[in-house]
Amino acid sequence: MKWLGLTPFALYVLVFLALPATLAIGTGFFDSDGEVTLDNFAVLLEPAVQQTFWASIWVSALTALLGASLGALLCYALLGAREGGPLRRAIDVASSVLAQFGGVMLAFAFIATIGIQGILTVLLRDQFGLDIFENGVWLYQLPGLILPYLYFQVPLMVIVFFPAMQGLRREWAEASATLGGGSLTYWGRIAGPILAPSFLGSLLLLFANAFSSYATAAALISQGAQIVPLQIRAALIAETGVNRANSAGALALGMLLVMLIVMVGYSALQRRAARWQG
Template sequence: MKALGLTPFALYVLAFLAVPTVLAVASGFVGPDGGFTLEHLAVLGDPVVLESFWASLWLSALTALLGAVIGALACVALSALPEGGPVRRIVDAAASVLAQFGGVMLAFAFIATIGVQGLLTVILRDRLGTDPYADGVWLYQLPGLILPYLYFQIPLMIIVFLPALAAVKPQWAEATATLGGSPRHYWGRVALPVLAPAFLGSLLLLFANAFSSFATAAALISQGAQIVPLQIRAALIGETGAGQAGASGVLALGMIAVMALVMAGYSALMRRAARWQR
Protein backbone atom coordinates (compact mmCIF):
# COMPACT_ATOMS: atom_id res chain seq x y z
CA MET A 1 0.00 0.00 0.00
CA LYS A 2 2.89 2.38 0.72
CA ALA A 3 4.29 1.76 -2.75
CA LEU A 4 0.86 2.42 -4.24
CA GLY A 5 0.79 5.83 -2.59
CA LEU A 6 4.00 6.76 -4.41
CA THR A 7 2.55 5.87 -7.80
CA PRO A 8 1.45 9.43 -8.76
CA PHE A 9 4.89 10.81 -7.90
CA ALA A 10 6.61 7.98 -9.77
CA LEU A 11 4.48 8.64 -12.85
CA TYR A 12 5.25 12.36 -12.62
CA VAL A 13 9.02 11.69 -12.44
CA LEU A 14 8.77 9.21 -15.30
CA ALA A 15 6.80 11.53 -17.58
CA PHE A 16 8.58 14.83 -16.90
CA LEU A 17 12.10 13.78 -15.89
CA ALA A 18 13.11 10.27 -16.91
CA VAL A 19 11.55 10.09 -20.37
CA PRO A 20 12.72 13.58 -21.52
CA THR A 21 16.22 12.82 -20.22
CA VAL A 22 16.42 9.51 -22.08
CA LEU A 23 15.10 11.08 -25.29
CA ALA A 24 17.54 14.00 -25.04
CA VAL A 25 20.54 11.73 -24.50
CA ALA A 26 19.41 9.22 -27.12
CA SER A 27 19.27 11.97 -29.74
CA GLY A 28 23.04 12.21 -29.49
CA PHE A 29 23.42 8.70 -30.87
CA VAL A 30 21.05 9.00 -33.82
CA GLY A 31 22.53 9.75 -37.21
CA PRO A 32 20.97 11.69 -40.10
CA ASP A 33 19.63 8.42 -41.53
CA GLY A 34 17.94 7.51 -38.25
CA GLY A 35 20.47 4.80 -37.36
CA PHE A 36 22.80 4.43 -34.40
CA THR A 37 26.03 6.42 -34.56
CA LEU A 38 28.89 7.55 -32.35
CA GLU A 39 29.97 10.37 -34.63
CA HIS A 40 28.39 13.07 -32.47
CA LEU A 41 30.71 12.21 -29.56
CA ALA A 42 33.44 14.09 -31.43
CA VAL A 43 31.76 17.35 -30.35
CA LEU A 44 33.15 16.78 -26.85
CA GLY A 45 36.62 17.35 -28.28
CA ASP A 46 35.71 20.66 -29.90
CA PRO A 47 37.79 23.46 -28.27
CA VAL A 48 34.72 25.72 -28.17
CA VAL A 49 32.71 23.07 -26.33
CA LEU A 50 35.56 22.35 -23.92
CA GLU A 51 35.84 26.07 -23.21
CA SER A 52 32.09 26.26 -22.49
CA PHE A 53 32.38 23.31 -20.09
CA TRP A 54 35.28 25.02 -18.33
CA ALA A 55 33.31 28.27 -18.13
CA SER A 56 30.31 26.44 -16.66
CA LEU A 57 32.51 24.68 -14.12
CA TRP A 58 34.32 27.77 -12.83
CA LEU A 59 31.15 29.89 -12.82
CA SER A 60 29.28 27.20 -10.87
CA ALA A 61 32.19 26.63 -8.48
CA LEU A 62 32.70 30.33 -7.80
CA THR A 63 29.04 31.16 -7.19
CA ALA A 64 28.61 27.99 -5.12
CA LEU A 65 31.59 28.85 -2.91
CA LEU A 66 30.56 32.48 -2.44
CA GLY A 67 26.93 31.52 -1.88
CA ALA A 68 27.90 28.81 0.61
CA VAL A 69 30.21 31.05 2.66
CA ILE A 70 27.84 34.04 2.75
CA GLY A 71 24.82 31.82 3.37
CA ALA A 72 26.60 29.93 6.17
CA LEU A 73 27.54 33.20 7.89
CA ALA A 74 23.90 34.30 7.61
CA CYS A 75 22.83 30.98 9.15
CA VAL A 76 25.21 31.48 12.08
CA ALA A 77 23.67 34.89 12.71
CA LEU A 78 20.13 33.52 12.38
CA SER A 79 20.84 30.63 14.75
CA ALA A 80 21.31 33.14 17.57
CA LEU A 81 17.73 34.38 17.11
CA PRO A 82 14.60 32.69 18.52
CA GLU A 83 13.39 30.04 16.09
CA GLY A 84 9.80 31.26 16.22
CA GLY A 85 10.70 34.96 16.24
CA PRO A 86 9.56 37.39 13.55
CA VAL A 87 13.05 37.85 12.06
CA ARG A 88 13.57 34.10 11.59
CA ARG A 89 10.13 33.70 10.05
CA ILE A 90 10.66 36.60 7.67
CA VAL A 91 14.11 35.39 6.60
CA ASP A 92 12.89 31.81 6.16
CA ALA A 93 9.97 32.96 4.03
CA ALA A 94 12.14 35.33 1.97
CA ALA A 95 14.79 32.65 1.40
CA SER A 96 12.16 30.17 0.22
CA VAL A 97 10.86 32.69 -2.32
CA LEU A 98 14.19 34.10 -3.51
CA ALA A 99 15.75 30.65 -3.96
CA GLN A 100 13.13 30.02 -6.66
CA PHE A 101 13.34 33.49 -8.21
CA GLY A 102 15.24 33.18 -11.45
CA GLY A 103 14.93 33.12 -15.20
CA VAL A 104 13.69 36.05 -17.22
CA MET A 105 12.27 37.91 -14.22
CA LEU A 106 15.59 37.83 -12.37
CA ALA A 107 17.45 38.94 -15.49
CA PHE A 108 15.01 41.82 -15.98
CA ALA A 109 15.41 42.88 -12.34
CA PHE A 110 19.19 43.14 -12.76
CA ILE A 111 18.91 44.89 -16.12
CA ALA A 112 16.48 47.44 -14.65
CA THR A 113 18.72 47.98 -11.61
CA ILE A 114 22.34 47.75 -12.77
CA GLY A 115 22.00 47.47 -16.55
CA VAL A 116 23.48 50.04 -18.94
CA GLN A 117 20.44 52.26 -18.37
CA GLY A 118 19.47 50.76 -15.00
CA LEU A 119 18.37 52.88 -12.07
CA LEU A 120 21.55 52.45 -10.01
CA THR A 121 23.78 52.88 -13.07
CA VAL A 122 22.11 56.15 -14.01
CA ILE A 123 22.46 57.47 -10.46
CA LEU A 124 26.16 56.56 -10.31
CA ARG A 125 26.84 58.01 -13.75
CA ASP A 126 24.80 61.22 -13.59
CA ARG A 127 25.18 62.19 -9.94
CA LEU A 128 28.50 60.71 -8.87
CA GLY A 129 30.34 60.72 -12.18
CA THR A 130 31.11 56.99 -11.97
CA ASP A 131 30.32 54.80 -14.97
CA PRO A 132 30.24 51.06 -14.07
CA TYR A 133 30.40 50.24 -17.77
CA ALA A 134 33.37 52.41 -18.67
CA ASP A 135 35.45 49.28 -19.37
CA GLY A 136 32.72 47.33 -21.17
CA VAL A 137 29.22 45.97 -20.80
CA TRP A 138 30.11 43.27 -18.25
CA LEU A 139 26.54 42.44 -17.18
CA TYR A 140 25.80 40.79 -20.53
CA GLN A 141 28.99 38.70 -20.50
CA LEU A 142 29.99 35.64 -18.49
CA PRO A 143 31.20 37.62 -15.40
CA GLY A 144 27.83 39.36 -15.33
CA LEU A 145 26.18 36.08 -14.34
CA ILE A 146 27.93 35.98 -10.97
CA LEU A 147 25.66 38.51 -9.20
CA PRO A 148 22.37 37.08 -10.55
CA TYR A 149 23.44 33.56 -9.62
CA LEU A 150 24.35 34.66 -6.09
CA TYR A 151 20.87 36.13 -5.81
CA PHE A 152 19.38 32.63 -5.65
CA GLN A 153 22.43 30.73 -4.38
CA ILE A 154 22.58 32.49 -1.00
CA PRO A 155 18.89 31.91 -0.12
CA LEU A 156 19.23 28.27 -1.17
CA MET A 157 22.21 27.88 1.17
CA ILE A 158 20.18 29.33 4.03
CA ILE A 159 17.39 26.84 3.37
CA VAL A 160 19.59 23.73 3.26
CA PHE A 161 22.27 24.63 5.85
CA LEU A 162 20.22 26.24 8.61
CA PRO A 163 18.63 22.92 9.74
CA ALA A 164 22.10 21.39 10.08
CA LEU A 165 23.28 24.34 12.16
CA ALA A 166 20.16 24.12 14.31
CA ALA A 167 21.01 20.47 15.03
CA VAL A 168 24.21 21.51 16.84
CA LYS A 169 23.27 21.13 20.48
CA PRO A 170 24.08 23.92 22.97
CA GLN A 171 25.12 21.25 25.45
CA TRP A 172 28.19 20.54 23.32
CA ALA A 173 29.50 24.07 23.84
CA GLU A 174 28.72 23.84 27.56
CA ALA A 175 30.53 20.53 27.83
CA THR A 176 33.58 21.96 26.04
CA ALA A 177 33.66 24.94 28.39
CA THR A 178 33.25 22.67 31.43
CA LEU A 179 36.26 20.64 30.33
CA GLY A 180 38.33 23.81 30.02
CA GLY A 181 38.02 24.31 26.27
CA SER A 182 37.86 27.72 24.66
CA PRO A 183 35.43 28.82 21.91
CA ARG A 184 38.26 28.15 19.47
CA HIS A 185 38.48 24.54 20.68
CA TYR A 186 34.71 24.16 20.44
CA TRP A 187 34.49 25.40 16.85
CA GLY A 188 37.70 23.71 15.70
CA ARG A 189 37.19 20.29 17.32
CA VAL A 190 33.43 19.95 17.77
CA ALA A 191 31.18 22.21 15.74
CA LEU A 192 33.12 22.49 12.48
CA PRO A 193 33.88 18.75 12.13
CA VAL A 194 30.19 18.03 12.75
CA LEU A 195 29.02 20.69 10.30
CA ALA A 196 31.63 19.96 7.61
CA PRO A 197 29.63 17.22 5.80
CA ALA A 198 26.49 19.38 5.75
CA PHE A 199 28.46 22.40 4.50
CA LEU A 200 30.23 20.43 1.77
CA GLY A 201 26.97 18.77 0.76
CA SER A 202 25.28 22.15 0.53
CA LEU A 203 28.22 23.42 -1.51
CA LEU A 204 27.76 20.58 -4.00
CA LEU A 205 24.03 21.27 -4.19
CA LEU A 206 24.72 24.93 -4.99
CA PHE A 207 27.22 23.86 -7.64
CA ALA A 208 24.64 21.61 -9.26
CA ASN A 209 22.05 24.37 -9.07
CA ALA A 210 24.31 26.84 -10.89
CA PHE A 211 25.62 24.28 -13.39
CA SER A 212 22.12 23.42 -14.57
CA SER A 213 20.77 26.99 -14.67
CA PHE A 214 19.71 28.17 -18.12
CA ALA A 215 16.95 30.77 -18.22
CA THR A 216 18.79 33.58 -16.41
CA ALA A 217 21.90 33.15 -18.56
CA ALA A 218 19.82 32.90 -21.74
CA ALA A 219 18.01 36.15 -20.91
CA LEU A 220 21.20 38.08 -20.12
CA ILE A 221 23.54 36.65 -22.77
CA SER A 222 21.83 36.90 -26.15
CA GLN A 223 25.02 36.62 -28.19
CA GLY A 224 27.27 33.57 -28.10
CA ALA A 225 27.12 30.34 -26.12
CA GLN A 226 29.59 30.79 -23.29
CA ILE A 227 28.29 28.01 -21.01
CA VAL A 228 27.06 24.49 -21.76
CA PRO A 229 23.28 25.15 -21.47
CA LEU A 230 23.67 27.95 -24.00
CA GLN A 231 25.70 25.62 -26.23
CA ILE A 232 22.77 23.20 -26.19
CA ARG A 233 20.39 26.02 -27.07
CA ALA A 234 22.64 27.08 -29.95
CA ALA A 235 22.72 23.51 -31.26
CA LEU A 236 18.94 23.14 -31.11
CA ILE A 237 18.15 26.40 -32.84
CA GLY A 238 21.02 26.22 -35.33
CA GLU A 239 20.44 26.08 -39.05
CA THR A 240 22.57 23.04 -39.81
CA GLY A 241 19.87 20.42 -39.22
CA ALA A 242 19.91 17.09 -37.44
CA GLY A 243 23.66 16.98 -36.93
CA GLN A 244 23.45 19.85 -34.48
CA ALA A 245 20.48 18.24 -32.76
CA GLY A 246 22.65 15.16 -32.22
CA ALA A 247 25.40 17.36 -30.79
CA SER A 248 22.94 18.77 -28.27
CA GLY A 249 22.22 15.24 -27.04
CA VAL A 250 25.93 14.61 -26.49
CA LEU A 251 26.27 17.90 -24.62
CA ALA A 252 23.31 16.92 -22.46
CA LEU A 253 25.05 13.61 -21.73
CA GLY A 254 28.15 15.50 -20.61
CA MET A 255 26.08 17.66 -18.28
CA ILE A 256 24.30 14.61 -16.87
CA ALA A 257 27.65 12.93 -16.17
CA VAL A 258 28.87 15.97 -14.22
CA MET A 259 25.56 16.26 -12.35
CA ALA A 260 25.58 12.55 -11.49
CA LEU A 261 29.04 12.82 -9.90
CA VAL A 262 28.06 15.94 -7.96
CA MET A 263 24.77 14.52 -6.69
CA ALA A 264 26.43 11.23 -5.71
CA GLY A 265 28.85 13.21 -3.55
CA TYR A 266 25.97 15.27 -2.19
CA SER A 267 24.00 12.15 -1.19
CA ALA A 268 27.02 10.63 0.56
CA LEU A 269 27.71 13.81 2.51
CA MET A 270 24.04 14.24 3.48
CA ARG A 271 23.94 10.67 4.83
CA ARG A 272 26.97 11.46 6.97
CA ALA A 273 25.50 14.78 8.14
CA ALA A 274 22.19 13.11 9.03
CA ARG A 275 23.91 11.16 11.83
CA TRP A 276 24.13 14.36 13.88
CA GLN A 277 20.62 15.56 13.09
CA ARG A 278 18.72 12.65 14.56
Protein backbone atom coordinates in the same frame (compact mmCIF):
# COMPACT_ATOMS: atom_id res chain seq x y z
CA MET B 1 1.03 -2.21 -0.60
CA LYS B 2 2.69 0.80 1.01
CA TRP B 3 4.55 1.46 -2.24
CA LEU B 4 1.26 2.53 -3.86
CA GLY B 5 1.56 5.82 -1.99
CA LEU B 6 4.62 6.62 -4.08
CA THR B 7 2.78 6.08 -7.37
CA PRO B 8 1.87 9.76 -8.01
CA PHE B 9 5.44 10.89 -7.32
CA ALA B 10 6.86 8.06 -9.42
CA LEU B 11 4.61 9.03 -12.34
CA TYR B 12 5.68 12.65 -11.98
CA VAL B 13 9.36 11.70 -12.06
CA LEU B 14 8.80 9.41 -15.04
CA VAL B 15 6.74 11.81 -17.16
CA PHE B 16 8.39 15.14 -16.37
CA LEU B 17 11.98 14.14 -15.55
CA ALA B 18 13.07 10.70 -16.70
CA LEU B 19 11.26 10.62 -20.07
CA PRO B 20 12.35 14.11 -21.25
CA ALA B 21 15.94 13.45 -20.13
CA THR B 22 16.00 10.11 -21.95
CA LEU B 23 14.62 11.63 -25.15
CA ALA B 24 17.06 14.55 -25.01
CA ILE B 25 20.11 12.36 -24.43
CA GLY B 26 18.89 9.71 -26.87
CA THR B 27 19.12 12.13 -29.79
CA GLY B 28 22.89 12.09 -29.35
CA PHE B 29 23.01 8.48 -30.52
CA PHE B 30 21.39 9.19 -33.91
CA ASP B 31 22.45 11.14 -36.97
CA SER B 32 20.27 13.40 -39.08
CA ASP B 33 19.03 10.36 -41.06
CA GLY B 34 17.94 8.47 -37.94
CA GLU B 35 20.84 6.00 -38.07
CA VAL B 36 22.58 4.95 -34.85
CA THR B 37 25.98 6.59 -34.53
CA LEU B 38 28.53 7.70 -31.96
CA ASP B 39 29.95 10.46 -34.14
CA ASN B 40 27.92 13.12 -32.33
CA PHE B 41 30.00 12.60 -29.20
CA ALA B 42 33.07 13.90 -31.02
CA VAL B 43 31.70 17.35 -30.20
CA LEU B 44 32.81 16.79 -26.60
CA LEU B 45 36.42 16.76 -27.80
CA GLU B 46 36.19 20.12 -29.54
CA PRO B 47 38.27 22.81 -27.79
CA ALA B 48 35.40 25.30 -27.88
CA VAL B 49 33.04 22.86 -26.18
CA GLN B 50 35.62 21.89 -23.57
CA GLN B 51 36.17 25.57 -22.86
CA THR B 52 32.42 25.96 -22.44
CA PHE B 53 32.32 23.11 -19.93
CA TRP B 54 35.20 24.67 -18.04
CA ALA B 55 33.43 28.04 -17.99
CA SER B 56 30.28 26.41 -16.64
CA ILE B 57 32.28 24.59 -13.98
CA TRP B 58 34.18 27.61 -12.70
CA VAL B 59 31.13 29.88 -12.66
CA SER B 60 29.15 27.20 -10.83
CA ALA B 61 31.99 26.48 -8.40
CA LEU B 62 32.60 30.17 -7.67
CA THR B 63 28.95 31.02 -7.09
CA ALA B 64 28.50 27.85 -5.03
CA LEU B 65 31.48 28.70 -2.82
CA LEU B 66 30.45 32.33 -2.37
CA GLY B 67 26.80 31.41 -1.86
CA ALA B 68 27.66 28.68 0.65
CA SER B 69 29.98 30.96 2.62
CA LEU B 70 27.56 33.89 2.75
CA GLY B 71 24.64 31.58 3.48
CA ALA B 72 26.52 29.84 6.30
CA LEU B 73 27.33 33.21 7.89
CA LEU B 74 23.66 34.17 7.67
CA CYS B 75 22.69 30.85 9.27
CA TYR B 76 25.15 31.50 12.08
CA ALA B 77 23.63 34.93 12.65
CA LEU B 78 20.13 33.41 12.70
CA LEU B 79 21.10 31.16 15.60
CA GLY B 80 20.90 34.26 17.79
CA ALA B 81 17.33 34.97 16.72
CA ARG B 82 14.47 33.61 18.78
CA GLU B 83 13.08 30.36 17.40
CA GLY B 84 9.66 31.00 15.95
CA GLY B 85 10.20 34.75 16.23
CA PRO B 86 9.32 37.28 13.51
CA LEU B 87 12.92 37.66 12.29
CA ARG B 88 13.47 33.95 11.78
CA ARG B 89 10.08 33.53 10.12
CA ALA B 90 10.79 36.46 7.81
CA ILE B 91 14.16 35.01 6.79
CA ASP B 92 12.58 31.60 6.17
CA VAL B 93 9.87 33.07 3.96
CA ALA B 94 12.28 35.33 2.08
CA SER B 95 14.72 32.47 1.49
CA SER B 96 11.96 30.23 0.15
CA VAL B 97 10.80 32.93 -2.27
CA LEU B 98 14.19 34.20 -3.41
CA ALA B 99 15.61 30.71 -3.92
CA GLN B 100 12.96 30.22 -6.63
CA PHE B 101 13.26 33.73 -8.08
CA GLY B 102 15.27 33.11 -11.20
CA GLY B 103 14.97 33.00 -14.94
CA VAL B 104 13.77 35.94 -17.02
CA MET B 105 12.35 37.81 -14.03
CA LEU B 106 15.70 37.83 -12.22
CA ALA B 107 17.56 38.80 -15.39
CA PHE B 108 15.15 41.69 -16.01
CA ALA B 109 15.57 42.89 -12.42
CA PHE B 110 19.34 43.13 -12.83
CA ILE B 111 19.10 44.66 -16.31
CA ALA B 112 16.71 47.33 -15.01
CA THR B 113 18.96 48.03 -12.03
CA ILE B 114 22.58 47.79 -13.19
CA GLY B 115 22.27 47.17 -16.92
CA ILE B 116 23.43 49.55 -19.65
CA GLN B 117 20.49 51.88 -18.96
CA GLY B 118 19.80 50.57 -15.47
CA ILE B 119 18.52 52.93 -12.79
CA LEU B 120 21.58 52.60 -10.58
CA THR B 121 24.02 52.71 -13.51
CA VAL B 122 22.53 55.93 -14.90
CA LEU B 123 22.24 57.53 -11.45
CA LEU B 124 25.86 56.90 -10.51
CA ARG B 125 27.12 57.95 -13.95
CA ASP B 126 25.08 61.11 -14.41
CA GLN B 127 24.85 62.38 -10.86
CA PHE B 128 28.19 61.32 -9.38
CA GLY B 129 30.38 60.67 -12.43
CA LEU B 130 30.98 57.08 -11.30
CA ASP B 131 31.21 54.19 -13.75
CA ILE B 132 31.66 51.29 -11.33
CA PHE B 133 29.39 49.06 -13.43
CA GLU B 134 31.30 49.73 -16.66
CA ASN B 135 28.11 51.16 -18.20
CA GLY B 136 26.41 47.83 -17.50
CA VAL B 137 28.20 46.00 -20.32
CA TRP B 138 29.78 43.43 -17.96
CA LEU B 139 26.32 42.14 -17.00
CA TYR B 140 25.87 40.60 -20.46
CA GLN B 141 29.16 38.69 -20.33
CA LEU B 142 30.18 35.55 -18.48
CA PRO B 143 31.26 37.32 -15.24
CA GLY B 144 27.87 39.02 -15.23
CA LEU B 145 26.25 35.72 -14.24
CA ILE B 146 27.97 35.64 -10.85
CA LEU B 147 25.89 38.31 -9.10
CA PRO B 148 22.48 37.09 -10.39
CA TYR B 149 23.36 33.51 -9.50
CA LEU B 150 24.28 34.58 -5.96
CA TYR B 151 20.81 36.09 -5.69
CA PHE B 152 19.30 32.60 -5.51
CA GLN B 153 22.32 30.66 -4.26
CA VAL B 154 22.49 32.37 -0.85
CA PRO B 155 18.79 31.79 0.01
CA LEU B 156 19.08 28.17 -1.13
CA MET B 157 22.06 27.72 1.21
CA VAL B 158 20.00 29.08 4.10
CA ILE B 159 17.22 26.60 3.36
CA VAL B 160 19.41 23.50 3.15
CA PHE B 161 22.09 24.35 5.75
CA PHE B 162 20.21 26.05 8.57
CA PRO B 163 18.62 22.78 9.81
CA ALA B 164 22.14 21.43 10.34
CA MET B 165 23.08 24.57 12.27
CA GLN B 166 19.97 24.16 14.40
CA GLY B 167 21.07 20.61 15.19
CA LEU B 168 24.04 21.86 17.17
CA ARG B 169 23.32 21.28 20.86
CA ARG B 170 24.01 23.88 23.47
CA GLU B 171 25.38 21.15 25.75
CA TRP B 172 28.32 20.64 23.40
CA ALA B 173 29.37 24.28 23.68
CA GLU B 174 28.88 24.22 27.44
CA ALA B 175 30.95 21.04 27.76
CA SER B 176 33.72 22.57 25.68
CA ALA B 177 33.71 25.72 27.82
CA THR B 178 33.74 23.66 31.01
CA LEU B 179 36.87 21.87 29.82
CA GLY B 180 38.57 25.19 29.12
CA GLY B 181 37.94 25.37 25.38
CA GLY B 182 37.29 28.71 23.75
CA SER B 183 35.18 29.65 20.77
CA LEU B 184 37.88 28.64 18.30
CA THR B 185 38.26 25.25 19.97
CA TYR B 186 34.52 24.62 19.87
CA TRP B 187 34.13 25.54 16.19
CA GLY B 188 37.40 23.96 15.11
CA ARG B 189 37.13 20.64 16.94
CA ILE B 190 33.45 20.09 17.64
CA ALA B 191 30.96 22.10 15.59
CA GLY B 192 33.17 22.40 12.49
CA PRO B 193 33.75 18.64 11.96
CA ILE B 194 30.08 17.93 12.68
CA LEU B 195 28.85 20.54 10.18
CA ALA B 196 31.47 19.75 7.53
CA PRO B 197 29.47 16.98 5.73
CA SER B 198 26.34 19.15 5.67
CA PHE B 199 28.29 22.18 4.44
CA LEU B 200 30.07 20.24 1.69
CA GLY B 201 26.82 18.56 0.68
CA SER B 202 25.11 21.95 0.47
CA LEU B 203 28.06 23.24 -1.54
CA LEU B 204 27.63 20.44 -4.07
CA LEU B 205 23.89 21.12 -4.26
CA LEU B 206 24.57 24.79 -5.00
CA PHE B 207 27.08 23.77 -7.67
CA ALA B 208 24.48 21.54 -9.33
CA ASN B 209 21.90 24.32 -9.10
CA ALA B 210 24.16 26.80 -10.88
CA PHE B 211 25.51 24.29 -13.39
CA SER B 212 22.02 23.41 -14.61
CA SER B 213 20.67 26.99 -14.67
CA TYR B 214 19.61 28.14 -18.11
CA ALA B 215 16.88 30.78 -18.17
CA THR B 216 18.78 33.52 -16.33
CA ALA B 217 21.87 33.07 -18.49
CA ALA B 218 19.80 32.88 -21.68
CA ALA B 219 18.05 36.15 -20.85
CA LEU B 220 21.29 37.97 -20.03
CA ILE B 221 23.59 36.54 -22.71
CA SER B 222 21.87 36.64 -26.09
CA GLN B 223 25.06 36.40 -28.14
CA GLY B 224 27.44 33.48 -27.93
CA ALA B 225 27.35 30.28 -25.89
CA GLN B 226 29.64 30.76 -22.93
CA ILE B 227 28.17 27.96 -20.77
CA VAL B 228 26.96 24.47 -21.60
CA PRO B 229 23.17 25.13 -21.46
CA LEU B 230 23.66 27.98 -23.94
CA GLN B 231 25.86 25.70 -26.07
CA ILE B 232 22.98 23.22 -26.22
CA ARG B 233 20.64 26.04 -27.24
CA ALA B 234 23.05 27.07 -29.98
CA ALA B 235 23.22 23.48 -31.25
CA LEU B 236 19.44 23.23 -31.42
CA ILE B 237 18.83 26.50 -33.25
CA ALA B 238 21.95 26.55 -35.44
CA GLU B 239 21.19 27.01 -39.12
CA THR B 240 24.53 25.62 -40.27
CA GLY B 241 25.63 22.02 -39.85
CA VAL B 242 23.08 19.24 -40.22
CA ASN B 243 24.38 17.33 -37.20
CA ARG B 244 24.37 20.18 -34.72
CA ALA B 245 20.89 19.38 -33.39
CA ASN B 246 21.94 15.81 -32.66
CA SER B 247 25.10 16.99 -30.94
CA ALA B 248 22.87 18.70 -28.38
CA GLY B 249 22.09 15.24 -27.02
CA ALA B 250 25.81 14.55 -26.63
CA LEU B 251 26.24 17.83 -24.77
CA ALA B 252 23.29 16.96 -22.56
CA LEU B 253 24.90 13.63 -21.74
CA GLY B 254 28.11 15.44 -20.77
CA MET B 255 26.11 17.66 -18.43
CA LEU B 256 24.33 14.64 -17.00
CA LEU B 257 27.62 12.91 -16.20
CA VAL B 258 28.87 15.99 -14.33
CA MET B 259 25.58 16.25 -12.45
CA LEU B 260 25.64 12.53 -11.65
CA ILE B 261 29.09 12.80 -10.08
CA VAL B 262 28.01 15.82 -8.04
CA MET B 263 24.79 14.24 -6.81
CA VAL B 264 26.50 10.97 -5.84
CA GLY B 265 28.89 13.01 -3.72
CA TYR B 266 25.96 14.97 -2.29
CA SER B 267 24.11 11.77 -1.32
CA ALA B 268 27.20 10.33 0.36
CA LEU B 269 27.73 13.50 2.39
CA GLN B 270 24.07 13.65 3.37
CA ARG B 271 24.20 10.07 4.68
CA ARG B 272 27.26 10.97 6.72
CA ALA B 273 25.59 14.08 8.11
CA ALA B 274 22.47 12.10 9.03
CA ARG B 275 24.47 9.99 11.49
CA TRP B 276 24.46 12.71 14.13
CA GLN B 277 21.37 14.60 13.02
CA GLY B 278 19.24 11.56 13.71
